Amino acid sequence: MFDNELHTMTLSEDGSYTAYSKEYNEHYHSTKDGALHESLVKHVIPALRLKGHQDEINILDICYGLGFNTLATIYYAKKNNITSKINIYSPELDATLVKSLVSFTYPKEFEEFRDIIIELCENGVYDENSCHSDGICSYARTHVEIFLGDAREYIKSFPHGMFDIVYQDAFSPTANPILWTQEYFSDIKNIMKCDGVLTTYSTALATRLALHENGFNIYINSGKGFRDATIASLSELDSFGDAVDMEHKIACNPLAKSLRD
Ligand SMILES: C[S@@+](CC[C@H](N)C(=O)[O-])C[C@H]1O[C@@H](n2cnc3c(N)ncnc32)[C@H](O)[C@@H]1O
Numbered sequence: 001m002f003d004n005e006l007h008t009m010t011l012s013e014d015g016s017y018t019a020y021s022k023e024y025n026e027h028y029h030s031t032k033d034g035a036l037h038e039s040l041v042k043h044v045i046p047a048l049r050l051k052g053h054q055d056e057i058n059i060l061d062i063c064y065g066l067g068f069n070t071l072a073t074i075y076y077a078k079k080n081n082i083t084s085k086i087n088i089y090s091p092e093l094d095a096t097l098v099k100s101l102v103s104f105t106y107p108k109e110f111e112e113f114r115d116i117i118i119e120l121c122e123n124g125v126y127d128e129n130s131c132h133s134d135g136i137c138s139y140a141r142t143h144v145e146i147f148l149g150d151a152r153e154y155i156k157s158f159p160h161g162m163f164d165i166v167y168q169d170a171f172s173p174t175a176n177p178i179l180w181t182q183e184y185f186s187d188i189k190n191i192m193k194c195d196g197v198l199t200t201y202s203t204a205l206a207t208r209l210a211l212h213e214n215g216f217n218i219y220i221n222s223g224k225g226f227r228d229a230t231i232a233s234l235s236e237l238d239s240f241g242d243a244v245d246m247e248h249k250i251a252c253n254p255l256a257k258s259l260r261d
Contacts, residue, residue, distance in 0.1 A: 002103045006096070009105060016107040019066060024175045028065050030201065033226045036107045039068040042229040043199040044076045046221055047165040050197050050237070052077070056085040059165040060155070060191070062179065064092035064146050067101060067120065069167045071110050074142055088144045089158075091151040098124070098146060120146055151179060158191040166192060168200035173207060173259060182210045183261040189214045195235040203228050205249060210258035218244040 002009055007019045010027060014034025020027050029035040033042075051057050061069045070088050077086060092098055102121045110117065119126045124146040147154045151170075166188055170179035178184065180202070188198065198216070200207065208218050208230060216232040219240035231240055250256065 002100050002105075004096075004100070006094075017105045018068075019104075021171070024171045026171050026175050029068065030227070035066070035068055036072065036109060038201065038226065039072040040076065041223055041226045042201050042221060043069050043167045043169065044072045046231055046240075047167070047197055047199050048073070048076055048080070048082060050239070051164045052080070052082045052084060054084050054164065056087070057165060058163045059086065059088045059167065060158075060163045060188075061088055061090035061167045061169070062151055062155075063170055064090040064098065065169070066097075066104060067117070069169055070120075070144055071106070071113055071117070074113060074116065074144075075109050077142075083141075085141045086143070088142070089147070089154075090145070091147045091149060091154040093148075093150060095148045098148065116142075116144070120144060124148065152184065152187070155184075155187050155191060160190055161193050163192045164196050166196065166198040168198055168202070173202060173204055177259050178261070180207055180210060181259040181261050182213050185210045185214045185216075189216070189234065192234065196233065197237070198232040199229070200232070201227075201229045203230055205253060205256045206258055208232075208244065208246065208249070209256060212246040213258055218246060220244060 006023055007021050009017045010020050010031060012018045012029060012031040012034045014037040016034055016036040018027050018029040018031060018035035029038050070090055073088060099121055102118060116126050126144040128142045170176050173180040211218060211232045215234055217236055219231040219237055221229040221231045
């Protein structure tokens with residue numbers, strides 16, 4: 001049984017299930033945008049459009065939760081013949097949640113990844129090498145590691161400049177502020193490549209300020225069928241149009257502040 005005293009499954013509007021956390025009083029995904037849809041359009045698609053041409057892609061998935069961002073990355077890479085080696089590192093504080101995912105109802109798009117889901121629930125690691133004997137790889141080679149513990153500690157364990165992509169998908173800044181502070185994003189910046197991209201559903205000015213104060217350029221990720229989201233990078237991203245004019249935002253909102261530890 002997935003449902004217990006801490007979380008219950010909830011149907012979201014794209015037909016995929018998400019969950020409601022009684023501890024944080026929040027859903028794991030936007031029920032309006034849909035769990036799978038949100039994961040794809042706010043995180044996976046914009047990130048892999050920018051980085052999917054690389055031989056190897058290192059992804060930090062903050063935090064594992066129900067595993068949608070990790071699984072949607074594998075799904076999207078396979079569907080789009082992305083042959084990059086993909087390494088995903090994902091912290092998750094709630095070990096009981098990870099174990100219980102074996103009985104979570106995932107969307108049909110993830111059906112073929114049942115073995116990955118089980119391996120991750122049981123061992124926290126999945127390694128795939130799908131190269132044939134002739135050396136040709138038919139789809140993404142994937143390495144996934146779940147770290148059971150505090151994301152703030154975990155992110156300090158990586159070398160400088162390791163990550164191409166960061167999925168910033170913690171509970172909201174109000175519910176879980178410790179994963180949205182200026183100091184937190186400073187640690188994230190330290191482990192990102194200078195042309196790395198960070199994706200997040202948050203459009204809060206406090207979030208954008210915390211990123212801006214660390215030197216990130218801020219872009220709006222907008223599209224049909226989902227609410228605006230944010231893309232941030234230490235480099236300029238031409239494909240997202242002009243960066244948000246943060247100096248103007250600050251001038252218009254002089255009392256706005258980033259969150260601090
Ligand atoms: C919004 S959910 C993540 C949803 C996930 N990305 C998905 O696609 O299913 C946030 C997760 O962060 C976890 N969490 C909260 N604080 C944490 C921390 N300090 N370190 C690691 N995980 C944390 C919660 O247990 C929860 O599972």
